[in-house]
Amino acid sequence: xxxxxxxxxxxxxxxxxxxxxxxxxxxxxxxxxxxxxxxxxxxxxxxxxxxxxxxxxxxxxxxxxxxxxxxxxxxxxxxxxxxxxxxxxxxxxxxxxxxxxxxxxxxxxxxxxxxxxxxxxxxxxxxxxxxxxxxxxxxxxxxxxxxxxxxxxxxxxxxxxxxxxxxxxxxxxxxxxxxxxxxxxxxxxxxxxxxx
Amino acid sequence: xxxxxxxxxxxxxxxxxxxxxxxxxxxxxxxxxxxxxxxxxxxxxxxxxxxxxxxxxxxxxxxxxxxxxxxxxxxxxxxxxxxxxxxxxxxxxxxxxxxxxxxxxxxxxxxxxxxxxxxxxxxxxxxxxxxxxxxxxxxxxxxxxxxxxxxxxxxxxxxxxxxxx
Numbered sequence: 001x002x003x004x005x006x007x008x009x010x011x012x013x014x015x016x017x018x019x020x021x022x023x024x025x026x027x028x029x030x031x032x033x034x035x036x037x038x039x040x041x042x043x044x045x046x047x048x049x050x051x052x053x054x055x056x057x058x059x060x061x062x063x064x065x066x067x068x069x070x071x072x073x074x075x076x077x078x079x080x081x082x083x084x085x086x087x088x089x090x091x092x093x094x095x096x097x098x099x100x101x102x103x104x105x106x107x108x109x110x111x112x113x114x115x116x117x118x119x120x121x122x123x124x125x126x127x128x129x130x131x132x133x134x135x136x137x138x139x140x141x142x143x144x145x146x147x148x149x150x151x152x153x154x155x156x157x158x159x160x161x162x163x164x165x166x167x168x169x170x171x172x173x174x175x176x177x178x179x180x181x182x183x184x185x186x187x188x189x190x191x192x193x194x195x196x
Numbered sequence: 197x198x199x200x201x202x203x204x205x206x207x208x209x210x211x212x213x214x215x216x217x218x219x220x221x222x223x224x225x226x227x228x229x230x231x232x233x234x235x236x237x238x239x240x241x242x243x244x245x246x247x248x249x250x251x252x253x254x255x256x257x258x259x260x261x262x263x264x265x266x267x268x269x270x271x272x273x274x275x276x277x278x279x280x281x282x283x284x285x286x287x288x289x290x291x292x293x294x295x296x297x298x299x300x301x302x303x304x305x306x307x308x309x310x311x312x313x314x315x316x317x318x319x320x321x322x323x324x325x326x327x328x329x330x331x332x333x334x335x336x337x338x339x340x341x342x343x344x345x346x347x348x349x350x351x352x353x354x355x356x357x358x359x360x361x
Binding site: 029031032038043050063080081084086088089092095096129134137146150153159182192 | 209210211213215217219221232234246249252254256257259261262265267268272274275
């Protein structure tokens with residue numbers, strides 16, 4: 001049967017609720033994975049050699065499986081958030097493992113920027129700086145230790161403020177004071193001056 | 197000449213961030229994806245919150261995941277809401293059943309009103325017609341009046357004198 005000149009096959013595909021649902025899901029998954037890809041590409045720059053294609057594909061596969069088993073219908077946005085977090089964490093860990101592995105005959109290829117220390121940082125790594133720095137950070141009071149750790153890992157002040165449930169100005173003071181304490185402690189250990 | 201010397205002195209200082217990131221990368225804290233997702237969604241994890249945030253601070257992949265979830269929040273909610281899950285929109289879910297019930301009640305009231313009206317109109321007509329039958333005025337027929345009148349006229353002396361005689 002043809003209506004308005006359209007063959008029934010096309011009309012059926014357009015009006016079938018299941019086809020419409022699948023089309024909508026496919027569109028929304030594409031939007032989600034594209035946004036995810038952009039976000040990871042921006043934030044992982046110079047931090048870790050994560051595979052963006054891998055993240056996009058893994059997210060799509062896991063969410064399709066969840067949609068087929070109606071888990072998303074039952075668990076909602078929190079389930080999707082968990083899938084996204086899980087995929088990105090796994091990709092980040094795999095990238096760290098790949099970067100830590102020795103690469104034979106790859107002198108010309110540079111590893112992920114965040115995992116290659118240069119100059120003074122490399123010198124610091126070679127000595128006992130790492131242990132001292134980590135011990136000094138651990139000795140900071142909890143109130144300042146967590147904001148300082150977040151700051152050193154790369155979280156912005158508004159992000160730290162939200163995680164800690166305080167104002168950005170309060171976070172700025174805690175981080176500044178914590179870093180001053182940390183640098184002072186390292187100086188007292190005879191390790192010299194450090195940059196943030 | 198002093199500027200390059202200062203720059204060189206500054207560059208010779210090791211970076212605390214670089215040291216911390218390298219140190220934390222070498223020892224994976226094993227933070228759970230579920231915790232990262234919940235914290236990224238703005239949830240506070242009561243007594244575990246500080247421990248989770250500290251673990252978040254010690255993991256570069258967790259930072260990446262935290263930002264990925266936050267950046268994709270709109271798309272995540274659209275996908276979940278499309279599956280008729282309204283956990284992200286509790287306010288909407290609360291007024292929907294109330295609205296549906298109110299609309300249903302109005303519909304029933306309207307239907308009932310229409311039914312009463314439809315049944316009530318004929319009953320008024322029948323009452324009126326019954327009253328008309330019982331009424332003295334309407335119970336008498338014109339034919340009987342005419343017979344009585346003609347009988348009366350026949351006995352009347354006026355008619356006897358003029359026409360009968």
